[in-house]
Every structure is written in structure tokens, then in C-alpha cells.
Amino acid sequence: GAVVSQHPSRVICKSGTSVKIECRSLDFQATTMFWYRQFPKQSLMLMATSNEGSKATYEQGVEKDKFLINHASLTLSTLTVTSAHPEDSSFYICSARGEAGARTGELFFGEGSRLTVL
Amino acid sequence: EDQVTQSPEALRLQEGESSSLNCSYTVSGLRGLFWYRQDPGKGPEFLFTLYSAGEEKEKERLKATLTKKESFLHITAPKPEDSATYLCAVQAIVTGGYQKVTFGTGTKLQVIP
Numbered sequence: 313g314a315v316v317s318q319h320p321s322r323v324i325c326k327s328g329t330s331v332k333i334e335c336r337s338l339d340f341q342a343t344t345m346f347w348y349r350q351f352p353k354q355s356l357m358l359m360a361t362s363n364e365g366s367k368a369t370y371e372q373g374v375e376k377d378k379f380l381i382n383h384a385s386l387t388l389s390t391l392t393v394t395s396a397h398p399e400d401s402s403f404y405i406c407s408a409r410g411e412a413g414a415r416t417g418e419l420f421f422g423e424g425s426r427l428t429v430l
Numbered sequence: 431e432d433q434v435t436q437s438p439e440a441l442r443l444q445e446g447e448s449s450s451l452n453c454s455y456t457v458s459g460l461r462g463l464f465w466y467r468q469d470p471g472k473g474p475e476f477l478f479t480l481y482s483a484g485e486e487k488e489k490e491r492l493k494a495t496l497t498k499k500e501s502f503l504h505i506t507a508p509k510p511e512d513s514a515t516y517l518c519a520v521q522a523i524v525t526g527g528y529q530k531v532t533f534g535t536g537t538k539l540q541v542i543p
Contacts, residue, residue, distance in 0.1 A: 346531075355536065407473075407474075418464070418476060421474045423472055424472060
């Protein structure tokens with residue numbers, strides 16, 4: 313299946329700093345990428361949808377100035393958590409979909425990034 | 431609002447003991463139902479897509495079925511390596527015409543040797 317790479321897998325930072333997470337589609341062009349957040353024993357919560365070359369669409373309740381998403385190319389999207397606080401600690405997962413996936417709906421996920429804010 | 435409910439929350443099986451996981455959904459304009467497997471600390475791994483009631487798909491010991499209100503993931507003669515959380519997700523057309531995927535909370539399966 314398609315491969316989506318996410319980096320870093322784990323990051324620990326101090327409160328008030330910013331953290332960038334990268335999501336790359338390795339063997340297909342991702343026209344759309346999605347960013348999810350997952351708390352322990354909870355479902356994946358969609359944060360935002362990004363289409364290459366355009367602004368991300370954020371879900372209700374997600375602060376766009378805090379969670380900056382950039383989808384500058386068909387293979388790379390980044391999520392920057394700005395001025396991180398302990399409550400931002402979570403498991404962040406990206407997923408990507410190519411043109412074929414737009415018809416089938418199939419999403420391919422990255423390995424996730426565990427963010428811990430001290 | 432689209433809803434996806436998975437049951438049971440957790441399931442413990444002996445190796446070889448077949449069972450089924452349930453995914454009930456309420457959604458307008460279903461465009462697809464997906465099953466994923468998620469191992470601890472990892473991203474979800476795609477298993478199946480089902481599009482219409484009556485459809486079935488199989489992969490090794492797993493078989494997914496779909497009705498108009500729910501989907502089942504049948505596990506036949508499971509092995510310890512099948513232990514994982516199984517996620518169900520539905521895709522629907524929402525206001526504005528874009529497709530949205532909603533996930534259930536998952537069923538944590540443990541297969542004991």
C-alpha cells in the first residue's frame with residue numbers, strides 16, 4: 313500500500329516553544345492531507361484538512377493560529393504547534409490521499425508523532 | 431451529526447476463538463466505510479473499504495461485511511499477532527460538498543496464546 317512518513321515520531325519540548333511535525337507521501341502525490349489528534353483510548357479527531365497550494369480548512373474548535381498547517385507541495389504537509397502548552401500534549405497523526413483516493417476514500421496514515429510538552 | 435459507534439470497547443479471545451466486532455453508524459450520504467488496524471503508538475493501517483450494503487471483503491483471517499446500519503469485522507481463528515485496536519470510519523458528504531471521515535473509538539482486541 314501507499315507509504316506516508318511522519319517525523320518526528322516523538323518530541324518533548326518546553327512550554328511556550330513551537331514544534332513542527334512533517335508528513336510526507338513517499339510513493340504518491342497527496343492532493344489532500346489530513347491532520348488528526350488522538351487522546352488515549354479515544355478516537356481520532358480531525359483537526360484540519362489541507363489541499364496542496366491552498367489554505368487549510370480547520371474543524372470547529374481548532375485554533376488555526378495555534379496549529380499552523382502548510383501543504384506547500386504534493387508530497388509534504390507540516391503541522392506547527394505554536395507556543396505549545398502541556399494541554400497540547402497528544403498523539404498527532406497525519407493521513408494522505410491521492411487522486412485515486414478521492415474516489416475511493418482510502419486514507420493512508422503516517423506513524424504518528426507523540427508530543428509531550430513539559 | 432454523523433456518528434460511529436464501535437462495540438465492544440475491548441475483547442479478549444483465546445487463540446483460535448472466532449468472534450466479530452461491530453461498527454454501527456448514522457450518517458447521511460455514506461460514501462464508504464473503512465476498517466483500520468492500529469497498533470499501540472502507531473498510525474492506523476488500512477484494511478478494507480466497503481461501499482454498499484451486502485458487500486463483503488476478506489483478507490487472511492479477517493472478513494468485513496456491511497449493512498445499511500452497521501458493519502461487522504469477523505475474525506476467524508485469531509492469532510496473537512491479530513491483537514490490536516480495530517478502528518471503523520465512515521466517509522460522507524457534508525455541507526459544502528466535501529467528504530468527511532468520522533472515526534469510531536475502536537475495539538481493542540487481545541488474543542491470548
